Amino acid sequence: MTQPSAIEPPRLTDRLEALLTGVQGPVQYIGGEVNAQVKDWQAAAGERVHWVLAFPDAYAVGQPNLGLAMLYEILNEREDALAERAYAPWPDMEQAMRRAGLPWFTLDAHRPVNRFDLLGVSLSTELGYSNLLTCLDLAGIGLHQADRPDSAPLVIVGGHAAFNPEPLADFIDGAVLGDGEEVVGRITDVTRDWRAAGRPGGRDGLLWELAHRDLLYVPSLYQVSYDPVSHQITQVAPSGSVAGRGLPVPTKQTVQDLDRWQYPKAPLVPFAETVHERLSVEIFRGCTRGCRFCQAGFITRPVRERSPETIAQMARRGLAATGFDEVGLLSLSSADHTGIGRIAKNLADEYQGTQVGLSLPSTRVDAFNVTLAEELLRGGRRPGLTFAPEGGSERMRRVINKQVTEADLLDTVATAFGHGWRSVKLYFMCGLPTEEEADVTQIATLAQAVIRRGREVTGSRDIRCTISIGPFVPKAHTSFQWAAQAPAEVVDARLAALRAAILADRPTARAITLRAAPGRPAQLEGLLARGDRRVGAVIERAWRGGARFDGWREHLKLDVWEAAARSVLEPQGLSQEWYTQRERGWDEVLPWDHFETGLDRDWLWDDWEAAKDGGGVEDCRWAGCYDCGVCTTLGTAIQIGVG
Numbered sequence: 336m337t338q339p340s341a342i343e344p345p346r347l348t349d350r351l352e353a354l355l356t357g358v359q360g361p362v363q364y365i366g367g368e369v370n371a372q373v374k375d376w377q378a379a380a381g382e383r384v385h386w387v388l389a390f391p392d393a394y395a396v397g398q399p400n401l402g403l404a405m406l407y408e409i410l411n412e413r414e415d416a417l418a419e420r421a422y423a424p425w426p427d428m429e430q431a432m433r434r435a436g437l438p439w440f441t442l443d444a445h446r447p448v449n450r451f452d453l454l455g456v457s458l459s460t461e462l463g464y465s466n467l468l469t470c471l472d473l474a475g476i477g478l479h480q481a482d483r484p485d486s487a488p489l490v491i492v493g494g495h496a497a498f499n500p501e502p503l504a505d506f507i508d509g510a511v512l513g514d515g516e517e518v519v520g521r522i523t524d525v526t527r528d529w530r531a532a533g534r535p536g537g538r539d540g541l542l543w544e545l546a547h548r549d550l551l552y553v554p555s556l557y558q559v560s561y562d563p564v565s566h567q568i569t570q571v572a573p574s575g576s577v578a579g580r581g582l583p584v585p586t587k588q589t590v591q592d593l594d595r596w597q598y599p600k601a602p603l604v605p606f607a608e609t610v611h612e613r614l615s616v617e618i619f620r621g622c623t624r625g626c627r628f629c630q631a632g633f634i635t636r637p638v639r640e641r642s643p644e645t646i647a648q649m650a651r652r653g654l655a656a657t658g659f660d661e662v663g664l665l666s667l668s669s670a671d672h673t674g675i676g677r678i679a680k681n682l683a684d685e686y687q688g689t690q691v692g693l694s695l696p697s698t699r700v701d702a703f704n705v706t707l708a709e710e711l712l713r714g715g716r717r718p719g720l721t722f723a724p725e726g727g728s729e730r731m732r733r734v735i736n737k738q739v740t741e742a743d744l745l746d747t748v749a750t751a752f753g754h755g756w757r758s759v760k761l762y763f764m765c766g767l768p769t770e771e772e773a774d775v776t777q778i779a780t781l782a783q784a785v786i787r788r789g790r791e792v793t794g795s796r797d798i799r800c801t802i803s804i805g806p807f808v809p810k811a812h813t814s815f816q817w818a819a820q821a822p823a824e825v826v827d828a829r830l831a832a833l834r835a836a837i838l839a840d841r842p843t844a845r846a847i848t849l850r851a852a853p854g855r856p857a858q859l860e861g862l863l864a865r866g867d868r869r870v871g872a873v874i875e876r877a878w879r880g881g882a883r884f885d886g887w888r889e890h891l892k893l894d895v896w897e898a899a900a901r902s903v904l905e906p907q908g909l910s911q912e913w914y915t916q917r918e919r920g921w922d923e924v925l926p927w928d929h930f931e932t933g934l935d936r937d938w939l940w941d942d943w944e945a946a947k948d949g950g951g952v953e954d955c956r957w958a959g960c961y962d963c964g965v966c967t968t969l970g971t972a973i974q975i976g977v978g
């Protein structure tokens with residue numbers, strides 16, 4: 336039998352071009368950017384494994400995604416593989432494609448996605464789920480995993496939002512937990528060998544092989560049981576074995592030595608406008624500060640740094656390949672790199688007198704210092720400064736383990752103001768566990784103190800502070816995974832009190848800008864973030880009702896989502912609030928408990944208990960290992976001070 340992906344699919348360029356004059360932002364659909372790759376469908380030496388790497392949001396958001404850019408290069412460097420990119424079409428393009436019968440296509444060669452072997456989807460937020468359904472539907476590969484034809488690509492999700500893939504269980508074939516650099520190659524190998532062996536077992540045979548080797552979590556190979564009275568999960572168990580072989584516990588993938596994976600080497604330069612247009616260099620991965628709300632910190636442990644030399648080399652090579660004039664040093668908290676001073680100095684020395692500037696998109700209050708400020712300025716630019724105390728009061732910051740005092744913050748902003756900055760942005764959350772209104776109104780007190788200190792240091796009244804507030808959403812695999820989410824009305828009332836507290840101090844009120852997201856959209860995020868398989872039907876109902884681009888305020892249809900949640904969940908004795916506003920007990924089986932992220936569940940629980948008492952945890956980088964479980968379980972280690 337001829338294998339489906341052996342025959343080169345037709346390119347859809349002509350049919351696509353016919354639609355472009357009728358849609359907004361047509362440039363985002365054409366591809367062909369600097370460093371884009373279009374490989375022949377087959378290699379001279381034989382068949383290639385064909386990957387689509389997709390981001391279920393608009394090109395503007397998806398194109399700068401670093402994870403996808405790395406995998407794109409890693410796969411395309413292989414002679415036996417080909418990778419092309421795909422993004423979600425905007426609603427006007429979706430309509431145009433449906434009218435014209437044009438299937439979802441790749442950006443690079445305008446090939447139909449349904450002719451590839453593997454569709455890898457990067458999920459950075461739960462608010463991309465409805466777009467994933469749009470893409471699957473437009474691709475014509477079937478919404479439901481169970482109905483997919485043997486020829487359809489395997490739909491594999493990865494990224495931070497894939498750490499609880501259970502709400503997507505009906506729609507995906509598999510999920511990868513953790514770092515993708517190594518595992519994409521191994522999935523490619525297994526797929527290639529399975530094809531060469533004549534596709535034993537068909538699609539299910541490949542899924543089993545990938546699951547058995549612990550390269551993929553395959554939801555359809557697990558069964559979930561529920562308690563009929565409490566509605567809680569009683570068990571998630573593999574549904575059987577094949578040829579006497581069982582399934583391993585789905586385990587997080589960790590790349591230990593980042594210096595071995597210096598990607599992307601030649602990043603793509605976007606044609607259309609995107610959210611970041613700069614060369615992004617990831618300087619380390621992981622964070623062990625232990626902020627209890629931070630899913631990214633917990634699921635990327637341990638900290639693994641790149642050496643300053645590697646970082647300089649990646650910047651040099653990336654700038655030469657792209658012509659960008661800004662280098663963004665990325666990580667979860669860039670100033671925490673043990674060599675950040677050297678890194679910033681090396682780069683500032685190298686690019687002094689050129690147009691190239693440096694930025695640290697994420698900076699901790701206590702890690703910012705004068706030297707760093709000066710190196711940032713040598714690029715001739717004054718990058719914006721954002722600090723994230725997260726909690727308004729000292730008490731709140733102890734609960735969330737954000738060990739930053741008001742004095743730390745004021746000293747830091749004084750440093751920045753002393754070096755010429757005139758505005759800072761402070762990021763906080765609202766609705767945190769144990770929070771009361773006074774914890775939130777203290778954000779105003781803090782911002783007012785920032786303005787006063789800035790005026791003192793500079794002698795100028797032209798000082799500004801922007802307060803940005805996001806509602807807290809409890810996430811899987813964190814110490815707060817058991818917490819109740821605050822109702823939207825509570826969040827909104829506290830934000831109103833904060834607004835009043837800012838306005839009450841007339842000498843500073845005009846210098847402070849408050850940007851706060853309302854509480855209601857966070858309830859949707861909360862439902863999806865801690866949902867189980869029963870939430871899948873809510874996603875599908877909302878999508879059929881028109882939900883698209885839920886991360887975009889102007890597109891989010893909360894009424895549709897809430898109606899979908901009511902109609903799907905209430906007949907089962909459930910509700911959106913059951914998922915969001917209910918505190919869980921230690922003995923409740925959580926939808927993601929069957930995954931191994933290395934984090935010890937008892938340790939997380941103790942940390943949750945400690946949070947309520949205001950107990951802190953030090954960073955294991957400096958204070959020594961407190962055995963959260965990750966390194967012992969996964970055989971990893973903290974890697975700092977390399978090079």
Ligand code: SF4
Pocket residue numbers: 623636637638955956959960961962963964965966967972973
């Ligand atoms: S096991 Fe120890 S060293 Fe590793 S991340 Fe956890 S606390 Fe840090």
